[in-house]
Amino acid sequence: MRQLVLPRSYQGGPHLELEGKESQYLTKVLRLKRGQQILGRDTEGRKYLLTLIEITSHSCILSCQQVEQNMQVQTTDALPSYQGPYPNLVLLQCLCKGRKEEQIFRQATEIGAATLALVSSRYCVTDLSDKKEKAVHARFERLEIQIKEALQQSGSPVPTQLVSQVLDLQDVPSWWADRGLAIFFHQSTRSESQKTLTSLLEAHPIEKPVCVLIGPEGGFSDEECTFLEQSGFYPVVLKTNILRSETAGVYALSAIQVLLTETYNNKPVHLSQ
Amino acid sequence: MRQLVLPRSYQGGPHLELEGKESQYLTKVLRLKRGQQILGRDTEGRKYLLTLIEITSHSCILSCQQVEQNMQVQTTDALPSYQGPYPNLVLLQCLCKGRKEEQIFRQATEIGAATLALVSSRYCVTDLSDKKEKAVHARFERLEIQIKEALQQSGSPVPTQLVSQVLDLQDVPSWWADRGLAIFFHQSTRSESQKTLTSLLEAHPIEKPVCVLIGPEGGFSDEECTFLEQSGFYPVVLKTNILRSETAGVYALSAIQVLLTETYNNKPVHLSQ
Structure with missing residues (x-):
């Protein structure tokens, strides 16, 4: 399933505002609507359930909830996929x-x-x-x-x-x-x-x-x-x-x-x- | 090692004339000189030892000698390589x-x-x-x-x-x-x-x-x-x-x-x- 790679600046707070290309990827490429969800990962590989709560012309706001690595996440773009172990x-x-x-x-x-x-x-x-x-x-x-x-x-x-x-x-x-x-x-x-x-x-x-x-x-x-x-x-x-x-x-x-x-x-x- | 794929028209004769791009590949890209050799393969995978015997401005002539599949061929561009078996x-x-x-x-x-x-x-x-x-x-x-x-x-x-x-x-x-x-x-x-x-x-x-x-x-x-x-x-x-x-x-x-x-x-x- 597709996912959003969270910006390096994200520190784990409850909300995240995305601008420019990042925002466009969600709203134009994936065509996510308000209330819909997508999987997120930070640069350390931690897993988040992201919900789109607001869209403006140049940005969007997500609510972010960290979830367990092996927790199943039901999103709008969900194909079952292998979750590991992966060789290093x-x-x-x-x-x-x-x-x-x-x-x-x-x-x-x-x-x-x-x-x-x-x-x-x-x-x-x-x-x-x-x-x-x-x-x-x-x-x-x-x-x-x-x-x-x-x-x-x-x-x-x-x-x-x-x-x-x-x-x-x-x-x-x-x-x-x-x-x-x-x-x-x-x-x-x-x-x-x-x-x-x-x-x-x-x-x-x-x-x-x-x-x-x-x-x-x-x-x-x-x-x-x-x-x-x-x-x-x-x-x-x-x-x-x-x-x-x-x-x-x-x-x-x-x-x-x-x-x-x-x-x-x-x-x-x-x-x- | 690199090799020349022989044209479909080649019927197994002792000489082969190449023109245009084929000729350029040998003389310009591989920079083969008169007397130098290269491995050839026909479209059935048969192996030939090719010797460059003449170069003109637009073509070149090769002498072709069919060799056994597992015979070692000493050419100017020879790196040892795996010869099979290959899965189909x-x-x-x-x-x-x-x-x-x-x-x-x-x-x-x-x-x-x-x-x-x-x-x-x-x-x-x-x-x-x-x-x-x-x-x-x-x-x-x-x-x-x-x-x-x-x-x-x-x-x-x-x-x-x-x-x-x-x-x-x-x-x-x-x-x-x-x-x-x-x-x-x-x-x-x-x-x-x-x-x-x-x-x-x-x-x-x-x-x-x-x-x-x-x-x-x-x-x-x-x-x-x-x-x-x-x-x-x-x-x-x-x-x-x-x-x-x-x-x-x-x-x-x-x-x-x-x-x-x-x-x-x-x-x-x-x-x-």
Whole structure:
């Protein structure tokens, strides 16, 4: 079901006034009328039942009632949906050309990734380091918009967070700090060290983070691969074709999610509203 | 590794002359020089070693030598890649708005889907039935271009085929003719009949086709769901958010490929060139 992502400024009060685009989304796009309800989530993922109590030409006022995470909410736009558990997925995406990152992060948010970050590596065609601060800021703003739209449209209960700076590949291991399983995809002949997804995930607890690092169009250099392996990142080879950067992330997140929620955690599906 | 998809007109002779865009792809995009080699595949998926023997301003001539499917070919653009087995994946995608189908079919081709088709169903926003033949033809031509580019770029050994007409949902079961497992995704409360991907694929032989039917933006109607179920299509609920049409297909194909090639067919990965 669709939901409204509450503004960062919302502190949990009983009423919330929305203006501009936010207000239009509710009254023009979702065509919500006075008295109708919609699910809300704050940036921490907390769940609210929102009731539209007033509409003016440029704004609207909602009453906000926090509800339990697993409480069923009857709204006007209710399709039953899976409410978890979700694996804790972290996608580190090397910089891509053009606006491909927007599509990747949008799809990753829909799937329910918890954390997204951009990474700069040797063969990245795009280099943001010599770009003006304003251009980099605009790039992050566009990504934030995609993530928010995807959260609202998919009704994801996972409050996807975007890391607010580009990580240098050299800093990735210290940023990651061994929080869980970390993998990267690399097509190489060094088959001794390569693992399959299945072998790495078989004994992985669903709540423990999985970090997926996707290389740029040009792949990783040999030195980068060695560095990553020495830092505890597992090189994984997929039994598929060589995928483009914008397909690899979605492929990996989808497969990992199914393996962790279904194959190795085979409880019946519980849908709620 | 990248490869050249041979024109449909190629009948297996020792030489092939390419003109226009085809020639440019080799000489300008891949920057192949005289004497250099590239892998070729015909529309049936047969493998050829191609050597560039002449370049003129508007064309080039290749010598063609058919090779065994599993023979390693040393070319100038050689990254080791997985050579199979590939599951026999069939993606039936309900018509989408705009050019989303192009992205979906491109990604499905990269992943190695064998057959792709467009389907028309009740809640499709796009209706091609009242469009001029020319417009429909142009739509299919654009899809063919995407598929060909994806085959060339990904080096997929699976010769992805596009069904050359839009299937009406009512005709899908007779078209499919019980060739294997058929599933569709539907978020409903009729939980008794719903299966998980894992339970359906656990005992599925990798060579037997799997048909994945993805609904349009508006989903399937109740009547359509009943019709599909009665026709032997299994409704599957994914343990994830409600995905947009353009994410659902890639999600499903990725997960099914990993389940069939890794989880239930756990042999070591063999890479060849």
